[in-house]
Amino acid sequence: MKRTFAVLLLASCVIVTAWAQSQPGQPPKGQMPDLGRHTQQDDKVPPFDFDQYFLGKWSFEWDMPEGPLGPAGRVEGTTTYTGGGGNYEAVSEATGPSGKFAVRERLHYQKEHKTLTREVDDSRGFKYRQTGTIGGDLGGFYTIYFDSEPFTVSGKLVRVKHTMRLTAPLAHRVSIMVAEGDGPFRNYGTPWWRKVQ
Numbered sequence: 744m745k746r747t748f749a750v751l752l753l754a755s756c757v758i759v760t761a762w763a764q765s766q767p768g769q770p771p772k773g774q775m776p777d778l779g780r781h782t783q784q785d786d787k788v789p790p791f792d793f794d795q796y797f798l799g800k801w802s803f804e805w806d807m808p809e810g811p812l813g814p815a816g817r818v819e820g821t822t823t824y825t826g827g828g829g830n831y832e833a834v835s836e837a838t839g840p841s842g843k844f845a846v847r848e849r850l851h852y853q854k855e856h857k858t859l860t861r862e863v864d865d866s867r868g869f870k871y872r873q874t875g876t877i878g879g880d881l882g883g884f885y886t887i888y889f890d891s892e893p894f895t896v897s898g899k900l901v902r903v904k905h906t907m908r909l910t911a912p913l914a915h916r917v918s919i920m921v922a923e924g925d926g927p928f929r930n931y932g933t934p935w936w937r938k939v940q
Contacts, residue, residue, distance in 0.1 A: 788879040788880060788881055789879075790854050790855075790857070791854070791857070791877050791879060791885050791909075793829075793831065793852045793854075794827050794828075796885075796909060796912070797824040797831070797833075798824050798825065798826075798827070798831075799823070799824060799938060799939070799940050800821055800822070800823045800824075800938075800939040800940045801821065801822045801823070801824075801936040801937060801938055801939060802819075802820070802821050802936070802937050802939050803818075803819070803820060803821070803822060803835075803837075803934050803935060803936045803937070804817070804818070804819045804934060804935060805817070805818040805819070805932050805934030805935075806818075806932055806934075807839065807840075807931065807932050808930075808931060808932060810921055810929075810931055811896050811897070811899050811901045811921060811923055812867070812869075812896065812901070812903075812921065812931070813839060813840065813841055813867060814839075814840045814841055815840065816839055816840025817839070817840070818837055818838070818839040818840075818934070819837065819838055819839075820835055820836050820837025820838060821835065821836055821837075821939065822834070822835040822846075822936065823835075826850075829851060829852045829853065829854065830849075830850070830851055830852075831849075831850040831851075831852070832847070832848065832849055832850070833846075833847075833848040833850065834846070834847055834848075835847075835848075841867070844865065844866045844867050845865075845866045846863060846864070846865045846866070847863075847864045848861055848862065848863050848864075849861070849862045850862075857876055857877045857878070858874065858875065858876055858877070859874070859875040859876075859877065859887060859889070860872070860873070860874050860875075861873040861874075861875065861889060868896070868897075869894060869895070869896045869901075870894065871891045871892065871894040871901075871903060872891065872892050872894075873889040873890060873891045873892075873903070873905065874889070874890060875887045875888055875889035875890070875905075876888050884908070884909065884910050885909040886906065886907065886908055886909065887905075887906070887907040887909070888904075888905075888906055889903075889904065889905040889906075889907070890902075890904050891903040891904070899923055899924070900923065900924050901921060901922070901923055902921070902922045902928070903919065903920070903921050903922075903931075904919070904920040904921075904928060905917055905918070905919055905920075906918040906920075912938075913937060913938040914935060914936065914937045914938065915935075915936050916933055916934070916935055916936075917933065917934055917936065918930075918933050919931040919932055919933070919934070
């Protein structure tokens with residue numbers, strides 16, 4: 744009995760190993776190259792590669808509080824990034840507490856200056872422009888800080904800040920802060936984006 748169990752266990756291991764080796768593609772990698780040694784203080788952080796990280800389709804989920812951009816509730820959808828070489832488009836299709844909506848973004852990345860501009864057109868009736876800076880560290884983590892120009896939503900002046908934390912090759916988190924008029928910025932949720940393809 745013990746011998747039969749051992750043979751079955753060994754056969755299972757061989758099948759699983761063979762299946763794993765036959766799967767195409769490599770596991771996702773971060774953007775920091777493998778130096779073959781510990782990082783040192785004078786090592787340079789490689790510039791962020793937008794094409795490698797963002798291009799493709801992402802799913803997202805967001806528990807949005809009540810505020811100037813809409814009613815409170817769960818928002819779920821997808822964002823697809825296309826383009827290349829510094830100019831991109833992102834189209835988000837989502838469903839939230841007030842129904843379906845779409846967000847179209849035009850992005851321009853200036854790699855040499857570590858800056859991004861983002862023009863956002865939201866089907867819920869507002870548009871805004873953001874500028875952002877990109878910082879990174881030797882662990883391969885990058886952060887993009889976006890700050891919007893003031894814009895109007897339903898007669899109210901609004902400002903928006905996004906902090907994108909790109910901590911993994913296939914997922915990132917976005918902290919969103921919103922302010923009305925000259926008021927303070929308030930937390931507007933922290934949605935997750937996960938790579939689909």
